[in-house]
Amino acid sequence: NVGVSELLTSLIQAVDVFTDQQRTEIREEEERNAREMVKMEQDAAYQESLEADRAKEQAKRNQVMLEKQVKQETEKRIIAEQIQKEVRTYLNLI
Secondary structure (H helix, E strand, O other), X not given: OOOHHHHHHHHHHHHHHHHHHXXXXXXXXXXXXXHHHHHHHHHHHHHHHHHHHHHHHHHHHHHHHHHHXXXXXXXXXXXXXXXXXXXXXXXXXX
């Protein structure tokens, strides 16, 4: 027969083993959670950076388009002024 003392010792040892395993599992879970959090933060930072790059590229395209429009308007104005000058010159010759 197993004595009460031996049974109690076995029970305490079993609780100790279980507690150690539980601590290990909790620590591992916390480490997994920490890794996941870091990965999520890195992913969010990457997406933010990607959005900033896209916005910067769009702003650059908009600026180029605006400069092109200004150049075209300036060229049109210069041509219109030249035509007006030529018409005045022609009318003065008549």
